Every structure is written in C-alpha cells, then in structure tokens.
Amino acid sequence: MPSPDITPYLDLTLYDKQPEAVYADALIYAQTSVPEFAPASGSIEDAVLQATSSMTADMIGALNRLPSGVVEVILQLFGVTRNSGVRASGSVWFEAIDDSGYTIPAKTRVGYLDNSDTDNPVLYTFDTTDPVSIPTGQSGASVGIVAALNNEYPALQNGEILQLITPVSFVDTVEMWSDLDVGADAESDSEYFARAVAKLQSYTAALVLPTQFEQYVLATYTDVYRAKAYSRVNPINDDFSDPLENGYVTLYVSKVGGASLTPGSASIIEQDLADRAVAGLNINVEPPKIVDLEISVTVTLQPGYQATDVEDAVIDALDRYLHPDYWDWSDTVYYNEVISYVDKVPGVGRVVDLAIDGIDDDYEFVKYGTLPTNSTTVTISI
Numbered sequence: 581m582p583s584p585d586i587t588p589y590l591d592l593t594l595y596d597k598q599p600e601a602v603y604a605d606a607l608i609y610a611q612t613s614v615p616e617f618a619p620a621s622g623s624i625e626d627a628v629l630q631a632t633s634s635m636t637a638d639m640i641g642a643l644n645r646l647p648s649g650v651v652e653v654i655l656q657l658f659g660v661t662r663n664s665g666v667r668a669s670g671s672v673w674f675e676a677i678d679d680s681g682y683t684i685p686a687k688t689r690v691g692y693l694d695n696s697d698t699d700n701p702v703l704y705t706f707d708t709t710d711p712v713s714i715p716t717g718q719s720g721a722s723v724g725i726v727a728a729l730n731n732e733y734p735a736l737q738n739g740e741i742l743q744l745i746t747p748v749s750f751v752d753t754v755e756m757w758s759d760l761d762v763g764a765d766a767e768s769d770s771e772y773f774a775r776a777v778a779k780l781q782s783y784t785a786a787l788v789l790p791t792q793f794e795q796y797v798l799a800t801y802t803d804v805y806r807a808k809a810y811s812r813v814n815p816i817n818d819d820f821s822d823p824l825e826n827g828y829v830t831l832y833v834s835k836v837g838g839a840s841l842t843p844g845s846a847s848i849i850e851q852d853l854a855d856r857a858v859a860g861l862n863i864n865v866e867p868p869k870i871v872d873l874e875i876s877v878t879v880t881l882q883p884g885y886q887a888t889d890v891e892d893a894v895i896d897a898l899d900r901y902l903h904p905d906y907w908d909w910s911d912t913v914y915y916n917e918v919i920s921y922v923d924k925v926p927g928v929g930r931v932v933d934l935a936i937d938g939i940d941d942d943y944e945f946v947k948y949g950t951l952p953t954n955s956t957t958v959t960i961s962i
Contacts, residue, residue, distance in 0.1 A: 596641050603633040660776045660799060665730030666836060668704075668763030672742060673722045674712065675753045681716030682750045684708065689745040690725065690754050694734055696893060698926055704733050705745060722757040735899040736760040761837055762905065764805065775799035786858045793831050796856065797849060804849070805836045806868075808909045810948050815864045818948045820911060829857070830864045832949030838904025840867035869950040873902060873913065873943065877922055878933040878959040885927035891958040893925050904951035913943040913952065932961050 597605075606629055610617045619625035652662065672690060676682055691705040705728040712723035727733055740756040767775075778795030787793050790809035797807045809831045812824035833841060833849065841849075850865040857863055875898055881887055900906065901921050902913070919931045936943040945952075 597637055599630070599634045599637040602636045602640075603629060606633060655776050658776075658779060660772075660779050661802070662772050663764075663767045663802065665732075665766035666764040667730050668706070668727035668733035668760055669725065670706075670736070670760040671722050671724050671757040672706075672708075673720055673755050673757040674714065674751050675720040675755070676714050677750050677752045679717050679719055680750075681718075682714045684712045684714070684721075684723070684748060684751070686711045687746075688748060689728070690742045691745050692734065692736060692740065692742050695889075696896065696926065705729075706742075727763055730766055731763060732765045733760060733762050734896060735762050735903055737895070737899065762903075764836060764905075787853065787856045788858055790829065793829060793853060793857075797831065797833060797853070800852070801833075801845075801849060803835055803841065803845065804833045805905065806838075806951075807831060807833045808868075808949060813948050814862075815866050819946055820944075820948065821946075827860060828862045828864070829853075830866060830948065832866050832868045834868045834904065834951070836905060838868055838870050838951050838953070841865075866949060868904065869945075869947050870904060871945060871950055871952050873952050873954045874937050875902070875918070875954050875956040876933075876935045876938075876959075877931060877956065878961050879922065879931050880929035880961050882927050882929045887960040890925070890927035890960065893927060894922055894958045895956045897921060897925050898954050898956045902952040902954040904953060907951050909949075909951070911945045911948075911950070913945075915940065915942050 607617075607619075610629075617625075619629060655661075674684055686708055688708045689705055690708075691703050694702045694704060706725040707728060709724040709726055712721045714721045736756050737759050738756050742754040742756065744751055744754050775795070775798060778792070779799040787796055790811050793809040794807045797804050809829060812826055812828055813830040814822075814825045814828045815830045817823075817825070818830070831849075831853065833846070835841060840846075846865045846867070850863055853865070854861075854863045877894060877898075879890070879894065881890060898918075898921070901918070913936060915934070915936065918936065919934055922928060922931050922934065934940070
C-alpha cells in the first residue's frame with residue numbers, strides 16, 4: 581500500500597507537475613534571460629527542452645513521495661508498522677451435480693452478492709486455497725477459502741449460499757461450511773498516526789488513563805484487534821454491581837471475531853503494561869466475555885419482497901450490529917435501538933414483535949468487558 585499522507589501534519593512536499601507544465605515554466609524562465617528565445621517545433625532546442633521537462637516531472641513526483649516514505653520507515657524503527665488489513669477466510673462446501681467424482685482446482689473463485697443497499701450492491705469474492713477432490717460415490721467436498729482483497733467482509737454464516745464465479749460445469753451449488761472470519765480493512769492514515777502518537781508518547785510518559793492503555797496495546801501488538809480498559813476494576817470482582825477497587829486497571833483484549841489471545845501472549849502484554857504504568861497499579865489482561873443473545877423478531881413484509889430474502893437480510897443486519905468486532909463495549913443492548921435497526925432493513929414494513937433473550941425490554945450485560953454475538957429467528961407476518 582502507498583505510504584501515508586503526512587501533508588496534514590507538516591507539508592514538506594512540492595506539488596506534482598506534468599511535463600507540459602514544466603516545459604511552460606522552463607520556456608518562461610529561458611525567455612527572461614533571452615527574450616527572443618522561441619524554439620521551433622521539432623528543433624534541437626525543443627527536443628532538449630521536452631526531454632528535460634519529462635525527466636524533471638518524474639523527479640518531482642519521486643521527491644514528493646520521499647517525506648511520507650521516510651516517516652513510515654522511522655515509525656517502523658519504533659515498532660509501528662502500518663496495518664495493511666486482514667483477508668477474510670473460512671470454508672465452503674461444493675455440491676456436485678452427481679457422484680461421478682471430480683477435482684476442483686485451487687483459486688476457484690466464488691462470491692457473495694450483498695444486496696442490503698439495493699442501489700449499490702457489492703460483490704465480495706473468495707478464492708479456494710487448495711485443490712479439492714470429490715471422491716467417486718460422494719456428492720461434494722469442503723475446502724478453505726480466502727478473500728480476494730484485504731477488506732472487511734460481511735459476517736457470513738454457515739449455510740449461506742454463494743455464487744460460483746469461475747466456470748465449473750460439474751458444480752451444482754456452493755455454500756458456506758463455517759462461519760466466516762470477516763477480516764479487517766487496512767487502517768486509514770489517521771488511524772495509523774493515532775497509533776504512532778500513542779506509541780511515541782509511551783516512551784516519554786507513564787500509562788495512566790484507560791485510553792492510554794488501549795491505544796498503547798493496539799499500537800504495539802498486531803494480533804490485538806480490540807481493547808477496552810477499565811479503571812478500578814478487579815477481574816475477580818468484575819460484575820457491574822461489584823464495588824470499584826482502587827489500584828486496579830483491567831484491560832480486555834481480543835483478536836478478530838472476539839477470539840481470545842493465548843495465555844502466553846496475554847502474559848507478555850500484562851508485563852509490558854506493568855513496566856510502563858505508574859507504580860502501584862495492579863494490571864490485568866483478560867479475554868472478553870462473549871454473550872450469545874437470542875433475538876426473536878416478527879416483521880411485516882413490504883410489497884415486492886420475498887420473505888426468505890427479508891429473513892436473511894434481517895439476520896445479516898443483526899449479525900453486524902451485535903458483533904464482537906463492532907460493538908461499542910456498551911453495557912446495555914437497548915430494545916428500541918434494535919427495533920430501529922431492524923426497521924431500516926430493506927423489505928421490512930414494520931417490527932411487530934421483538935424479544936432479546938426472551939424479554940421485551942433492554943438487555944443489560946452483567947460483567948465488564950462483555951461483547952455480544954447473536955442467533956436470530958425471524959418470523960414474517962403477512
């Protein structure tokens with residue numbers, strides 16, 4: 581990926597120029613010394629001026645990119661490497677047209693068409709990681725897939741039907757064989773510099789505020805995707821109803837998808853934070869608490885929409901809303917907010933009924949560091 585743009589912070593660059601503009605400037609400069617200078621088209625003077633202008637334009641473009649590249653290299657020396665994103669991955673099942681036995685080559689491309697925005701549908705593509713053989717007498721086989729781009733993909737669930745993009749005549753259907761690890765977008769310039777600032781500040785000041793602990797860990801440890809620090813929370817007494825205790829900072833960290841770090845990685849981070857924190861703080865690094873919420877919703881159907889399509893769209897929407905990678909660490913899932921979120925799904929007329937874990941009310945988490953997932957059942961009321 582290109583080096584970050586540092587011009588909002590300190591503009592060290594010249595402005596890119598096309599060869600034509602360089603030629604015009606050179607001509608004006610020459611005529612200030614020799615007013616009668618007017619090279620004819622095709623003359624030696626004109627050819628030399630054009631060649632020099634072309635090389636100068638290339639040089640300007642190269643020089644303009646030096647400051648950003650130098651900044652990136654310097655930050656790498658301090659251990660801040662730009663995150664270029666993570667490719668989504670999972671596995672799919674190829675169902676063949678018969679049981680005669682077939683081989684599906686590696687790099688076979690499949691895709692998922694996201695129609696949640698009907699005006700701007702998005703096709704997310706995947707390639708198979710290995711060749712896969714369907715033995716004679718069997719109807720299909722599974723194989724791993726990886727996204728074509730380093731982008732965040734929708735949270736596809738086991739059983740989701742995909743499109744076959746690479747022509748393979750003997751494949752009948754393709755479906756997800758596992759829940760998709762959704763990957764992550766490449767970080768923006770502003771996110772990259774925010775991490776760099778947090779990292780550099782840690783060399784000159786002790787970590788004190790919860791946000792400083794979060795920013796330092798996210799800037800330093802590439803396997804940490806999310807981090808939430810709480811002041812005065814003892815992990816042994818981590819219910820919201822428990823009294824706060826002075827001298828404790830507890831940091832909840834996870835990888836993509838809410839996955840926990842290995843105990844060894846968590847211990848390394850814990851010791852690192854203890855070395856950088858003010859004296860006397862008891863630092864704890866914990867995995868998040870993942871709570872699977874059962875959402876039951878009944879909606880009416882707008883004219884022109886198919887019930888199965890709307891069911892899938894509602895499930896996909898709630899998968900994104902109640903996802904460990906996106907939840908804002910709030911301690912409450914508000915009933916009306918969920919209704920409002922479902923109500924915006926294309927094809928939904930109105931929400932007739934909704935329950936969160938069997939209750940028609942706000943759902944409050946019990947413990948600090950809780951992230952939700954969800955399993956949704958949708959009923960269409962005609």
